[in-house]
Amino acid sequence: MTYPKRWLIVPAAGIGQRMQAECPKQYLRIQSRFILDITLSRLLDALPFDGCMVPLNSSDDWWNETEASRDTRVSTCMGGEERADSVRAALQALSDKASPEDWVLVHDAARPCVHRADLERLVSTVGSHPVGGLLAAPVADTLKKGDKSTTPEVVETVDRKHLWRALTPQMFRFGMLVEALENARRNELSVTDESSALEIFGKIPVLVEGRPDNIKVTVPADLELADFLLNRSK
């Protein structure tokens, strides 16, 4: 019996506009290492994968300086306009080696703080689930909806019961993810994560509670936080 393979996609084709840095945020350094290298090494050291695909921006000038570019487990392809396009491109690049029933984990290059225990819990929980699922953190703050003015005023307090922050990795069957992302594209529906595409496709992913410190480095303050989180245990 051949077991389903396990593939890893790490979207790294963004430009990091919100970070307002001199380079795309995945190439900012923490303790002298590129964020992208930290993320890839934490994933590849934690779980066995049959292959790893990293979609890059067409104007990427940094990849060849990374540790990962010398890792034979890691391949690259051209990313796309949006994150979902980059993930679709990576799935296409893997399609000659992958089977529909294989698992694929998609994890943001900009999330370097992911913990091994969370990865193991995701795989063990989702591995027997018909659709797949994602790491997520229960919302712990009171949530306000603001109006659209430049100094937003409260419109309402949103009931946070049963609300979760979607994290990554998100883990789905290869074939189902391809179909779901293609369905979203064909219907011109913008999706910001893989789970949204599956939900639009009529599937019900499982939420796997993950650490809230699996942060996505997005704005300048996140860089200091990621540095602290990555180095507190040293």
Ligand SMILES: Nc1ccn([C@@H]2O[C@H](COP(=O)(O)OP(=O)(O)OP(=O)(O)O)[C@@H](O)[C@H]2O)c(=O)n1
């Ligand atoms: N066209 C895109 C856009 C984003 N990403 C990747 O998806 C992850 C999450 O996206 P986000 O945090 O939005 O990154 P950026 O798009 O770079 O950030 P910004 O929106 O601030 O430009 C990042 O690792 C980013 O590199 C990607 O592969 N392809």
Ligand SMILES: C[C@](O)(CO)[C@H](O)COP(=O)(O)O
């Ligand atoms: C995939 C994601 O990290 C889940 O929270 C998030 O949707 C990415 O959003 P971004 O705007 O592409 O950073």
